[in-house]
Amino acid sequence: MIKIVIAEDQNMLLGALGSLLDLEDDMEVVGKASNGQEAVELVKELEPDICIMDIEMPVKNGLDAAQEMIDFPCKTIILTTFARAGYFERARKAQVSGYLLKDSPSEDLASSIRSIMTGRKVYAPELIDLAFEEPNPLTER
Amino acid sequence: VILLPINTYNRLKRQKLEAQLVDANEKISQLLVYEERQRIARDLHDTLGQKLSMIGLKSDLANRLIDRDTSKAKNELADINQTARSALKEVREMLSDMRGAKLDEELEHVSQLLNAAGIAVEIKGNKELKQSPALVEDVLSMCLKEAVTNVVKHSQADYCSIEVSETSDELKLIIEDDGIGLSQPRTTKGHGLRGISERLEFVNGEVKIESQQGTMIEIKIPNITQQVKGEGAQ
Amino acid sequence: VILLPINTYNRLKRQKLEAQLVDANEKISQLLVYEERQRIARDLHDTLGQKLSMIGLKSDLANRLIDRDTSKAKNELADINQTARSALKEVREMLSDMRGAKLDEELEHVSQLLNAAGIAVEIKGNKELKQSPALVEDVLSMCLKEAVTNVVKHSQADYCSIEVSETSDELKLIIEDDGIGLSQPRTTKGHGLRGISERLEFVNGEVKIESQQGTMIEIKIPNITQQVKGEGAQ
Numbered sequence: 259m260i261k262i263v264i265a266e267d268q269n270m271l272l273g274a275l276g277s278l279l280d281l282e283d284d285m286e287v288v289g290k291a292s293n294g295q296e297a298v299e300l301v302k303e304l305e306p307d308i309c310i311m312d313i314e315m316p317v318k319n320g321l322d323a324a325q326e327m328i329d330f331p332c333k334t335i336i337l338t339t340f341a342r343a344g345y346f347e348r349a350r351k352a353q354v355s356g357y358l359l360k361d362s363p364s365e366d367l368a369s370s371i372r373s374i375m376t377g378r379k380v381y382a383p384e385l386i387d388l389a390f391e392e393p394n395p396l397t398e399r
Numbered sequence: 400v401i402l403l404p405i406n407t408y409n410r411l412k413r414q415k416l417e418a419q420l421v422d423a424n425e426k427i428s429q430l431l432v433y434e435e436r437q438r439i440a441r442d443l444h445d446t447l448g449q450k451l452s453m454i455g456l457k458s459d460l461a462n463r464l465i466d467r468d469t470s471k472a473k474n475e476l477a478d479i480n481q482t483a484r485s486a487l488k489e490v491r492e493m494l495s496d497m498r499g500a501k502l503d504e505e506l507e508h509v510s511q512l513l514n515a516a517g518i519a520v521e522i523k524g525n526k527e528l529k530q531s532p533a534l535v536e537d538v539l540s541m542c543l544k545e546a547v548t549n550v551v552k553h554s555q556a557d558y559c560s561i562e563v564s565e566t567s568d569e570l571k572l573i574i575e576d577d578g579i580g581l582s583q584p585r586t587t588k589g590h591g592l593r594g595i596s597e598r599l600e601f602v603n604g605e606v607k608i609e610s611q612q613g614t615m616i617e618i619k620i621p622n623i624t625q626q627v628k629g630e631g632a633q
Numbered sequence: 634v635i636l637l638p639i640n641t642y643n644r645l646k647r648q649k650l651e652a653q654l655v656d657a658n659e660k661i662s663q664l665l666v667y668e669e670r671q672r673i674a675r676d677l678h679d680t681l682g683q684k685l686s687m688i689g690l691k692s693d694l695a696n697r698l699i700d701r702d703t704s705k706a707k708n709e710l711a712d713i714n715q716t717a718r719s720a721l722k723e724v725r726e727m728l729s730d731m732r733g734a735k736l737d738e739e740l741e742h743v744s745q746l747l748n749a750a751g752i753a754v755e756i757k758g759n760k761e762l763k764q765s766p767a768l769v770e771d772v773l774s775m776c777l778k779e780a781v782t783n784v785v786k787h788s789q790a791d792y793c794s795i796e797v798s799e800t801s802d803e804l805k806l807i808i809e810d811d812g813i814g815l816s817q818p819r820t821t822k823g824h825g826l827r828g829i830s831e832r833l834e835f836v837n838g839e840v841k842i843e844s845q846q847g848t849m850i851e852i853k854i855p856n857i858t859q860q861v862k863g864e865g866a867q
């Protein structure tokens with residue numbers, strides 16, 4: 259059984275995501291957090307295999323939380339909607355195992371989780387934005 | 400002996416100034432566009448993205464729940480419905496925020512267009528709208544532009560009149576030219592007239608085209624609908 | 634006695650010039666922002682508005698179908714899911730379109746994409762286009778992005794080569810990977826390949842896909858059409 263903690267500040271999303279993963283036979287959502295701080299505490303306490311986090315959350319964002327959990331045995335997955343300048347770079351520095359679309363179909367999410375469990379890293383191409391830290395045109399010239 | 404150097408100095412200074420100004424203003428342009436993009440990007444980000452993700456996840460979930468627990472599936476569906484509606488409202492709001500098309504500006508623009516084509520132009524009625532919501536003004540301005548573009552491209556007219564009237568009941572725009580009219584077989588399947596109809600639909604408006612001597616195009620947008628639709632759009 | 638007047642004349646001329654330049658450039662700025670807004674507003678209207686309305690309607694429908702015909706309800710839910718995802722994809726594209734897709738930037742971007750996925754990449758040929766109009770460059774960059782996204786998502790390749798060649802006759806882009814190829818049953822009804830074809834139509838281009846060892850996708854845009862279409866687009 260893959261034990262999962264989810265952190266997401268949007269309640270409805272948190273609920274839906276939790277139910278979807280619980281429906282997978284080999285997965286169990288053991289804890290839900292509504293910000294990064296809570297996520298770090300829950301992961302310490304429950305020692306899950308996977309922690310799935312949103313980025314934009316109050317108190318502590320998902321990237322900072324991932325950075326804090328860098329030495330935990332638990333693998334972290336960041337879920338987000340759009341590529342934002344600098345986020346992917348920070349996610350990589352925090353050595354997250356997955357950087358995935360929030361709206362990926364639940365089968366895809368589940369299969370990404372399984373392959374992350376085997377030690378692979380999975381990044382959604384739509385979210386990779388290294389080249390596009392959009393230069394401010396005033397400083398460019 | 401003294402005159403020339405000063406003159407040259409002045410000329411050089413002027414040229415340098417010119418170049419600098421061009422440069423600076425170009426940068427401002429870029430910056431404005433850049434900021435605009437950033438702003439829109441932020442808007443899209445924060446609101447729509449979240450809602451669309453939610454719809455994606457919840458439809459997934461509802462689909463799986465259907466066979467196990469219909470009442471839970473129905474709850475998810477109600478959430479989806481609610482979310483789609485509020486996202487749509489946000490799209491409308493964003494549209495009206497973004498609108499650049501103020502009627503008075505568009506009137507100015509089409510006048511210049513007609514002048515440049517050697518077509519005399521007469522503008523009657525209200526140049527500025529007092530009570531129409533932004534979306535309606537946007538649609539009207541777009542219709543004006545398309546219709547006048549057609550006059551310039553197809554009518555061979557000498558004269559074109561544009562009349563705007565805004566009453567408590569309706570907003571009306573009439574564009575009339577004294578050109579060859581529509582009677583000839585239409586050569587192209589253009590997007591112009593279709594675009595007008597499609598956008599008018601959005602605000603419950605209608606378009607009527609008459610062609611006896613020259614072409615007359617009349618656009619009406621009822622005010623009651625403006626208000627109903629306007630609420631969402633404001 | 635003579636010096637001053639000429640100096641003054643020059644100064645006044647300079648000041649007038651300054652004012653004119655400021656004016657002109659300000660207008661350009663406004664115009665750029667205006668056009669950008671209009672373009673985005675149109676996009677939003679055409680894509681998101683429609684999709685969201687559809688989601689609203691279909692969730693209503695699914696709710697009613699649930700008790701009568703679960704399999705129909707499930708179909709509606711699958712549609713909703715698909716629609717929400719493709720709307721999000723469009724928003725993402727819109728955001729990246731707003732950056733203005735220059736080929737050299739897109740090449741840089743896809744290289745990083747491939748690198749991050751552990752796929753070695755080799756880029757051959759022209760990195761910058763010399764004679765293609767903006768619209769063509771835009772379309773080509775979009776095709777490149779879609780094709781490489783597919784390589785990353787589906788191919789399981791170790792190596793990918795990208796070749797751009799611009800001649801007086803045509804513009805050609807070849808993307809080749811050494812992955813599993815297309816032979817496997819395609820799981821999803823994706824938008825990627827369809828999007829490529831649709832946009833290529835716009836510039837009279839064509840796409841050819843071959844899959845023996847790995848996948849090869851070849852995109853050609855004839856130059857003659859570029860010029861004809863380009864005029865309107867520039």
Ligand SMILES: Nc1ncnc2c1ncn2[C@@H]1O[C@H](COP(=O)(O)OP(=O)(O)OP(=O)(O)O)[C@@H](O)[C@H]1O
Nearest residue numbers: 549550553554580581585586587589590591592614
């Ligand atoms: N004022 C007019 N006078 C004469 N003919 C007109 C006038 N307005 C429209 N037409 C005719 O109606 C046709 C359809 O107009 P429409 O604006 O839909 O298409 P278009 O102007 O040809 O193409 P597009 O607007 O997409 O660039 C035109 O091609 C033209 O033949």
Ligand SMILES: Nc1ncnc2c1ncn2[C@@H]1O[C@H](COP(=O)(O)OP(=O)(O)OP(=O)(O)O)[C@@H](O)[C@H]1O
Nearest residue numbers: 783784787788814815819820821823824825826848
């Ligand atoms: N380079 C490739 N290697 C292997 N399979 C591929 C490759 N490119 C495309 N495919 C297959 O073709 C299918 C269709 O591709 P397409 O881009 O149209 O859709 P998608 O990538 O699944 O979804 P979308 O692009 O909308 O996110 C893919 O699902 C995949 O099975």
Ligand SMILES: [Mg+2]
Nearest residue numbers: 267312314315
């Ligand atoms: Mg959040």
Ligand SMILES: [Mg+2]
Nearest residue numbers: 549589591592
């Ligand atoms: Mg037209």
Ligand SMILES: [Mg+2]
Nearest residue numbers: 783823825826
């Ligand atoms: Mg694809």
